[in-house]
Amino acid sequence: MLYCLIIAGGKGKRFWPKSRIKNPKQMLSVATRKTMIEDTLERLKPFIDKKRIFVITNKEQVPTLKKLVLLERKKIIAEPLSRNTATAIGLGAVLIKKENPDGIMVCLPADHIIRKKTKFRKVLSLAASIARKENALVTIGIKPSYPATGYGYIKVQRAKGIGHRAKREKKVFQVERFVEKPKKEDAEKFLRSGNYFWNSGIFVWRASVILEAIKEHLPQLYSGLMKIEDCLKTKQRKEVIKEVYKGLKSISIDYGVMEKARNVFLIEGDFGWTDLGSWRAFWEFHKKDEKGNVCRGKSVHIDTYNSVIIGDKERLTAVLGLSNLVVIQTKDATLVCPQDRTQDVKLLVKEISKRRGMKKFL
Amino acid sequence: MLYCLIIAGGKGKRFWPKSRIKNPKQMLSVATRKTMIEDTLERLKPFIDKKRIFVITNKEQVPTLKKLVLLERKKIIAEPLSRNTATAIGLGAVLIKKENPDGIMVCLPADHIIRKKTKFRKVLSLAASIARKENALVTIGIKPSYPATGYGYIKVQRAKGIGHRAKREKKVFQVERFVEKPKKEDAEKFLRSGNYFWNSGIFVWRASVILEAIKEHLPQLYSGLMKIEDCLKTKQRKEVIKEVYKGLKSISIDYGVMEKARNVFLIEGDFGWTDLGSWRAFWEFHKKDEKGNVCRGKSVHIDTYNSVIIGDKERLTAVLGLSNLVVIQTKDATLVCPQDRTQDVKLLVKEISKRRGMKKFL
Numbered sequence: 001m002l003y004c005l006i007i008a009g010g011k012g013k014r015f016w017p018k019s020r021i022k023n024p025k026q027m028l029s030v031a032t033r034k035t036m037i038e039d040t041l042e043r044l045k046p047f048i049d050k051k052r053i054f055v056i057t058n059k060e061q062v063p064t065l066k067k068l069v070l071l072e073r074k075k076i077i078a079e080p081l082s083r084n085t086a087t088a089i090g091l092g093a094v095l096i097k098k099e100n101p102d103g104i105m106v107c108l109p110a111d112h113i114i115r116k117k118t119k120f121r122k123v124l125s126l127a128a129s130i131a132r133k134e135n136a137l138v139t140i141g142i143k144p145s146y147p148a149t150g151y152g153y154i155k156v157q158r159a160k161g162i163g164h165r166a167k168r169e170k171k172v173f174q175v176e177r178f179v180e181k182p183k184k185e186d187a188e189k190f191l192r193s194g195n196y197f198w199n200s201g202i203f204v205w206r207a208s209v210i211l212e213a214i215k216e217h218l219p220q221l222y223s224g225l226m227k228i229e230d231c232l233k234t235k236q237r238k239e240v241i242k243e244v245y246k247g248l249k250s251i252s253i254d255y256g257v258m259e260k261a262r263n264v265f266l267i268e269g270d271f272g273w274t275d276l277g278s279w280r281a282f283w284e285f286h287k288k289d290e291k292g293n294v295c296r297g298k299s300v301h302i303d304t305y306n307s308v309i310i311g312d313k314e315r316l317t318a319v320l321g322l323s324n325l326v327v328i329q330t331k332d333a334t335l336v337c338p339q340d341r342t343q344d345v346k347l348l349v350k351e352i353s354k355r356r357g358m359k360k361f362l
Numbered sequence: 363m364l365y366c367l368i369i370a371g372g373k374g375k376r377f378w379p380k381s382r383i384k385n386p387k388q389m390l391s392v393a394t395r396k397t398m399i400e401d402t403l404e405r406l407k408p409f410i411d412k413k414r415i416f417v418i419t420n421k422e423q424v425p426t427l428k429k430l431v432l433l434e435r436k437k438i439i440a441e442p443l444s445r446n447t448a449t450a451i452g453l454g455a456v457l458i459k460k461e462n463p464d465g466i467m468v469c470l471p472a473d474h475i476i477r478k479k480t481k482f483r484k485v486l487s488l489a490a491s492i493a494r495k496e497n498a499l500v501t502i503g504i505k506p507s508y509p510a511t512g513y514g515y516i517k518v519q520r521a522k523g524i525g526h527r528a529k530r531e532k533k534v535f536q537v538e539r540f541v542e543k544p545k546k547e548d549a550e551k552f553l554r555s556g557n558y559f560w561n562s563g564i565f566v567w568r569a570s571v572i573l574e575a576i577k578e579h580l581p582q583l584y585s586g587l588m589k590i591e592d593c594l595k596t597k598q599r600k601e602v603i604k605e606v607y608k609g610l611k612s613i614s615i616d617y618g619v620m621e622k623a624r625n626v627f628l629i630e631g632d633f634g635w636t637d638l639g640s641w642r643a644f645w646e647f648h649k650k651d652e653k654g655n656v657c658r659g660k661s662v663h664i665d666t667y668n669s670v671i672i673g674d675k676e677r678l679t680a681v682l683g684l685s686n687l688v689v690i691q692t693k694d695a696t697l698v699c700p701q702d703r704t705q706d707v708k709l710l711v712k713e714i715s716k717r718r719g720m721k722k723f724l
Contacts (some may be wrong), residue, residue: 016680017678017680298720300710300713300714300717300720302706302709302710302713303703311696314694315694315695315696316379316694316695316696316714316720316723317695317696317698318378318379318695318696318697318698318710318714319697319698319699320697320698320699320700320703320706320707320709320710321699321700321702321703321706322698322699322700325698327696327698329696332676332677332678333677333678333679333680334673334677334678334679334680334689334691334696335680335681335682336679336680336681336682336684336687336689336698337681337682337683337684338682338683338684340683341665341682341683344664344682344683345682347664347682348662348664348680348682351662351664352662352678352680355662358660358662358678361678
């Protein structure tokens with residue numbers, strides 16, 4: 001039986017001022033008219049029942065999320081603190097295993113763009129069948145189309161000994177190693193070699209299998225998770241989760257488990273995947289007008305090229321004589337920065353967090 | 363007896379979005395905490411009685427102006443249409459002559475910055491005495507401090523035959539010709555020659571003398587003014603002014619009268635004069651922080667230099683990695699442009715005026 005854990009962990013930094021702590025990227029309409037989390041749920045509809053979908057998120061985001069996702073309250077898991085993906089996935093696995101000891105879980109970031117929905121479902125089905133048959137940890141990799149420095153990479157080799165149709169289709173690989181976001185030169189090498197995929201952060205496995213892997217590679221996390229499991233049906237649940245989280249280190253599932261585990265496979269996710277990581281990526285993704293601009297809301301511009309101008313409905317945004325710029329308006333804030341600095345918007349957010357009386361802008 | 367005609371004719375284009383049709387530069391706090399028109403009136407207080415001060419403006423600006431200037435309603439002259447300075451000054455002269463046939467009028471733009479108030483009064487007193495004794499048209503010139511291309515110039519020669527203390531002080535000159543805003547090369551020549559002054563647009567003369575000069579050089583305007591004079595005390599006054607204005611050409615006092623008149627003198631106005639003509643000039647005028655920025659309101663910036671950032675009280679303006687920029691926020695609009703394009707802000711205003719549903723931003 002297929003379950004899904006949607007990981008909605010964004011902190012709302014990279015798409016500031018549109019994204020905020022309480023309203024991060026997954027709750028924005030970045031790609032379509034719907035929010036990314038709504039699109040993510042929509043995409044699962046034909047093959048994973050709503051009753052088997054969990055969303056894990058920061059407790060700050062729960063109120064907004066509840067309005068968007070129309071899931072039962074108990075399907076929305078509120079983390080008291082952010083402790084990265086290993087912890088979030090571990091907690092999700094505990095809950096799913098409780099519901100179905102043999103359940104397969106798909107771990108899905110809430111803020112990805114996926115253009116080809118049917119292919120997406122096919123890839124996940126294939127991943128689920130391998131996870132089931134091989135008791136394997138399956139990760140979805142994306143064939144690089146350019147030497148991106150904003151994604152992690154996964155080095156693979158041909159999968160041996162998997163008696164599966166997919167192998168013949170050359171979609172299944174054995175994982176050799178995980179590589180952090182590389183420098184430009186390395187990214188170019190990876191692209192040329194053909195043995196590297198982008199790490200999409202989408203994983204498929206039995207809840208019981210990932211918990212076993214956590215037990216082996218992150219024993220401290222495992223014992224915390226067991227404490228939580230013991231009191232899931234008690235009144236102390238919230239208290240215990242908070243206590244356990246406080247004592248945990250922040251570690252990603254990639255570094256904490258995947259890099260060390262043996263039975264890791266990669267399946268190529270050829271379903272039109274994009275993880276917009278910055279306003280520049282937003283510009284790259286969207287259709288441009290004849291001057292190369294992506295404009296929304298009320299705006300006027302003269303001699304302005306290759307820019308993103310997001311006004312709002314009431315306020316007029318006027319730009320004159322600038323190129324490769326990003327201007328983002330929200331009700332209470334404005335961002336102005338060049339496209340090639342959009343990866344540093346988080347520095348602005350950090351600066352704002354230090355200023356007295358500016359908390360409300362985070 | 364000294365009268366003053368304050369010419370508040372701005373259309374609110376160059377300092378958009380702070381300046382608007384109904385709230386142009388003279389009604390903004392550009393240099394001090396007070397609006398420019400308030401500063402202008404304040405400056406006159408010690409030597410021209412409020413009862414002898416008139417303000418001439420577009421009818422759109424009357425409501426805002428009334429709140430600011432605390433003059434009697436009849437001292438605020440509302441022009442039904444904009445017909446440039448010759449018309450405005452002509453109408454002012456008619457009104458002042460009616461009150462005092464021998465009255466001397468100081469014509470003063472409402473949106474100048476003047477740092478040395480005592481010197482300012484001394485210069486105007488000197489100008490008034492020459493205007494009275496010589497029946498002359500007196501203009502105040504500013505010694506150029508750099509080769510400005512944004513001001514008109516006046517070429518002078520030493521004044522001969524004026525038996526006046528000021529001549530000995532080398533402050534009074536005879537005007538040779540008026541020069542329109544020059545190109546850079548010419549401006550540099552003017553600066554080097556030492557015989558050129560900036561045209562401040564401040565004039566002093568007998569109301570009767572300027573009307574005589576208008577009669578000679580702009581007879582059509584003169585006959586219109588006489589029609590207005592005839593009905594000043596009648597109910598038809600407003601109607602007649604409107605009718606006369608419709609038939610008039612738009613012409614400045616410089617080109618319409620001053621260039622052609624003979625008895626024109628220039629007095630050096632060494633009173634710390636500035637006419638801020640753009641957001642760049644605003645930046646040049648104000649004190650900068652250690653990064654060369656002039657910031658107001660709520661703002662955060664990183665790697666940003668030599669820029670103007672005007673936020674407002676509520677909205678946060680965040681700028682990252684840009685230099686020589688101007689970002690101006692108002693309640694309903696935002697301007698983003700490089701400093702070297704601020705003279706083209708009027709193009710944006712023109713563009714906005716063409717757009718459906720954007721009139722409210724003018």
